[in-house]
Amino acid sequence: MFNKKTLTIIKRELKEKLFSKNFIIMTLLIPVLMFGVLGLQTFLINYNSDKSANIRIVTESSDLTANLITELQQKNFVKNKSYNISCETINKNDFANYLKAHKKELEAEKLTGLIFISDSAKATKKIGYYSKNPNDNAVFNKLKSPINKVLIAQYFEGKQLSEKDIAYAKESVDFNAFRVTSGDKVEKEGYGNRIVSFLFTFLLYMSMIFAGTMMMRSVIQEKTNRIVEILLSSINAKDLMTGKILGAAITSFFQMAIWISPLIILLSTSIFMLPPEFVMQIDMIQILYFMLNFAIGSITFLGLFGAVGAIFDNEQDAQSGIGPVMVLIIIPFFIAIGMQDKADNQISTISSMLPFASIIVMPARMTLFAVPLWEVLTSIVVNAATMFAMFAISGKIYRIGILQTGKKPKWSEVVKWLRYDN
Amino acid sequence: MHALEVRNLCKAFGALKAVDDISFSVPEGSIFGLIGRNGAGKTTTIRMMMNIYLPDSGSVTLRGSEIGPDFKDKVGYLPEERGLYKKMTVWDTLLFFAELKGKADKDIKNKAMEYLEKFQLANRRNTKVEELSKGNQQKVQFIATVLHDPEFIILDEPFSGLDPINTNILKEIILSLKRAGKVIIFSTHLMDFAEKLCDHIAMIHQGKIILSGSLKEIKSNYGQKNISLVHDGDISFLKNDPFVEKVDDFGNYSGIKITDPSKAQALLKTLIEHNIIIKKFDANDISLHDVFIELAGNDDETENNNGALNV
Numbered sequence: 002m003f004n005k006k007t008l009t010i011i012k013r014e015l016k017e018k019l020f021s022k023n024f025i026i027m028t029l030l031i032p033v034l035m036f037g038v039l040g041l042q043t044f045l046i047n048y049n050s051d052k053s054a055n056i057r058i059v060t061e062s063s064d065l066t067a068n069l070i071t072e073l074q075q076k077n078f079v080k081n082k083s084y085n086i087s088c089e090t091i092n093k094n095d096f097a098n099y100l101k102a103h104k105k106e107l108e109a110e111k112l113t114g115l116i117f118i119s120d121s122a123k124a125t126k127k128i129g130y131y132s133k134n135p136n137d138n139a140v141f142n143k144l145k146s147p148i149n150k151v152l153i154a155q156y157f158e159g160k161q162l163s164e165k166d167i168a169y170a171k172e173s174v175d176f177n178a179f180r181v182t183s184g185d186k187v188e189k190e191g192y193g194n195r196i197v198s199f200l201f202t203f204l205l206y207m208s209m210i211f212a213g214t215m216m217m218r219s220v221i222q223e224k225t226n227r228i229v230e231i232l233l234s235s236i237n238a239k240d241l242m243t244g245k246i247l248g249a250a251i252t253s254f255f256q257m258a259i260w261i262s263p264l265i266i267l268l269s270t271s272i273f274m275l276p277p278e279f280v281m282q283i284d285m286i287q288i289l290y291f292m293l294n295f296a297i298g299s300i301t302f303l304g305l306f307g308a309v310g311a312i313f314d315n316e317q318d319a320q321s322g323i324g325p326v327m328v329l330i331i332i333p334f335f336i337a338i339g340m341q342d343k344a345d346n347q348i349s350t351i352s353s354m355l356p357f358a359s360i361i362v363m364p365a366r367m368t369l370f371a372v373p374l375w376e377v378l379t380s381i382v383v384n385a386a387t388m389f390a391m392f393a394i395s396g397k398i399y400r401i402g403i404l405q406t407g408k409k410p411k412w413s414e415v416v417k418w419l420r421y422d423n
Numbered sequence: 424m425h426a427l428e429v430r431n432l433c434k435a436f437g438a439l440k441a442v443d444d445i446s447f448s449v450p451e452g453s454i455f456g457l458i459g460r461n462g463a464g465k466t467t468t469i470r471m472m473m474n475i476y477l478p479d480s481g482s483v484t485l486r487g488s489e490i491g492p493d494f495k496d497k498v499g500y501l502p503e504e505r506g507l508y509k510k511m512t513v514w515d516t517l518l519f520f521a522e523l524k525g526k527a528d529k530d531i532k533n534k535a536m537e538y539l540e541k542f543q544l545a546n547r548r549n550t551k552v553e554e555l556s557k558g559n560q561q562k563v564q565f566i567a568t569v570l571h572d573p574e575f576i577i578l579d580e581p582f583s584g585l586d587p588i589n590t591n592i593l594k595e596i597i598l599s600l601k602r603a604g605k606v607i608i609f610s611t612h613l614m615d616f617a618e619k620l621c622d623h624i625a626m627i628h629q630g631k632i633i634l635s636g637s638l639k640e641i642k643s644n645y646g647q648k649n650i651s652l653v654h655d656g657d658i659s660f661l662k663n664d665p666f667v668e669k670v671d672d673f674g675n676y677s678g679i680k681i682t683d684p685s686k687a688q689a690l691l692k693t694l695i696e697h698n699i700i701i702k703k704f705d706a707n708d709i710s711l712h713d714v715f716i717e718l719a720g721n722d723d724e725t726e727n728n729n730g731a732l733n734v
Binding site: 005006009010013016017223226227228229230231232233234235236237404417 | 437470473475476492495496498499500502503504505506507508509510511515519520522523524525567568577
């Protein structure tokens with residue numbers, strides 16, 4: 002599988018890819034893109050919840066109304082006028098008419114919502130929300146806590162409780178997450194691991210798609226330029242493809258090492274103190290697994306992208322042909338991202354040991370959840386087996402495809418190529 | 424002895440027989456022309472000769488030994504469509520292709536410099552290929568083909584895109600390679616160049632050899648059957664002559680095709696006996712172009728022509 006000519010090809014690939022401006026740009030650009038996506042997501046969530054709203058709160062008792070006004074006026078969203086809240090006191094029997102009177106305003110969304118706190122709600126805490134969009138989490142999240150506080154304060158009023166007791170009752174529960182592993186330590190968990198899991202998933206996804214697309218382009222270019230004819234008069238197709246894949250894989254590996262290096266520095270020194278909520282429980286073995294997994298994954302996917310490049314002789318056709326390979330990267334990417342909320346579910350467990358999916362899912366899963374050793378070993382074996390199988394299949398497709406020009410081949414023809422002897 | 428022998432090569436892609444039992448041999452010290460229309464099977468044949476494709480059956484022998492994987496280092500190939508990495512410099516390109524042929528020593532650098540000087544490209548050695556003119560790119564491609572001192576050189580349309588001066592430089596180099604004992608195969612669909620440069624040819628049509636042999640013999644053989652005649656007098660009697668195949672009579676100029684080249688003298692004698700005044704009698708040289716048209720021009724005709732014509 003390896004000879005001197007393959008080395009010549011690797012050298013050329015490295016010279017073209019690793020020592021190029023493009024490499025530096027991509028190495029810088031992908032993290033920027035990643036944080037861009039994170040930023041955009043945060044922006045979109047906040048944008049949605051910061052939408053201004055016009056809320057009317059109606060109660061049956063003037064005390065309650067007054068307390069609500071006092072409580073709400075302290076809130077930022079009222080102070081900065083993003084929420085316009087008005088409070089009124091009416092009789093319970095009049096509420097039906099009151100609602101009728103304001104129906105038009107609600108329909109036109111002049112009034113975002115109408116909250117009715119009846120006297121019975123003082124005991125049951127069940128309050129009504131009337132709106133054109135009655136499942137508005139943004140409104141509930143903002144108003145739940147202040148209304149709750151006011152109700153609690155009213156409920157305990159005159160029950161001879163100390164301020165301290167009431168303050169306690171007003172406080173909501175705060176989860177402190179602790180990671181339990183097979184080791185002796187039980188450690189407090191912050192956001193650190195979720196960030197690392199996201200980082201791993203995103204970098205794997207980006208790197209494989211970018212390196213793969215570059216590989217595909219390079220193969221198409223060689224094919225359309227007919228460089229491949231000269232190359233094949235000097236080196237056989239399998240050695241050529243091996244050289245190209247390894248050249249690209251070494252480049253990606255090097256790039257990944259650069260991206261991961263800040264993480265390695267954080268883990269191996271205690272110079273940098275992270276705020277407690279960002280402390281992560283990652284060890285070097287996980288980093289090593291990540292890099293090994295990445296190397297195997299790169300070779301697997303670069304082979305597939307190369308084979309698709311060899312099938313087609315222009316980029317438009319290849320873009321449509323790359324679909325099936327992209328699915329193998331995109332679906333695991335979504336599984337891995339979805340795991341952020343709940344790492345231990347059946348889909349993620351199974352997909353972390355499936356061919357192709359394992360490459361992206363397992364590293365993310367390992368950072369969120371203590372994965373049993375046998376599962377990790379299984380995934381390594383599965384990935385390595387997939388790599389060798391794909392290498393053979395891609396090699397065959399490449400060998401035949403690279404010399405075919407003209408008509409775009411059908412998939413059935415490509416399957417036939419696999420049966421050709423030479 | 425033949426330098427290169429191709430015996431009974433066959434290659435099919437599914438139902439399509441791209442190359443169907445092709446045999447020819449290239450004598451030592453000659454330039455061999457592989458001629459045929461696009462899609463005739465030239466490229467497939469060449470790919471089998473370079474061990475890119477394995478033939479379904481048949482063999483290729485270079486100086487007595489059958490070609491195998493190690494043969495790739497001995498071959499130099501200039502494809503029809505130019506293939507160079509656009510972003511690489513001229514120098515890197517040459518060294519890369521030489522290294523692929525297993526040559527990475529100091530000698531190759533000296534030789535590369537020599538060739539660059541010969542082609543007046545020495546001052547552009549650090550230029551990127553994409554910045555060169557088409558003609559210059561072609562020269563670089565040619566140097567890459569021969570730099571590793573191959574025994575066997577395949578040139579596919581080497582002159583396309585070159586100006587007359589560069590054509591001459593290239594021609595001189597090809598001839599000097601011939602003198603150095605290299606086996607040169609020249610593939611083209613342009614008969615003019617083949618006619619000027621080749622000693623031997625093989626004509627491929629629909630995957631089969633329809634003609635092969637020494638160019639001189641082919642031309643004289645085909646040519647001697649065609650006689651152009653400038654004359655006074657009625658030659659209509661020739662139509663009944665057994666060795667005359669066809670007469671195109673234009674009054675005082677006629678084109679006559681005879682059945683056998685050796686009958687030219689007999690034809691002359693017959694004309695004199697019939698008191699025809701002969702102003703010009705030319706058993707002329709036919710051009711390779713005409714031979715090609717005659718053999719491959721009409722597909723229906725050639726399909727009936729099963730036997731390859733060996734001269």
